[in-house]
């Protein structure tokens with residue numbers, strides 16, 4: 747037996763498994779499901795076993811969820827849209843009239 751504390755990630759690193767550095771580098775891609783099936787599986791397996799990487803995963807996942815919750819789901823009131831379009835027109839831009847966004 748050894749007195750050296752066991753690496754908390756040791757259980758997560760096995761033959762063919764990814765290590766913590768790779769997991770942390772690919773975490774955003776994992777959260778966006780941008781890795782291939784093998785990569786997704788390797789990261790998922792590592793996160794299930796690694797007490798060092800899971801908190802970072804949990805933080806980044808929560809961060810993305812908070813950003814998604816802040817996303818605007820309503821349109822600006824029509825009078826605001828009209829003011830913006832008129833300002834664009836005065837500045838030389840010609841918004842597409844076919845969009846039907848302005849009821850004048």
Ligand SMILES: [Zn+2]
Nearest residue numbers: 755766796799
């Ligand atoms: Zn790890």
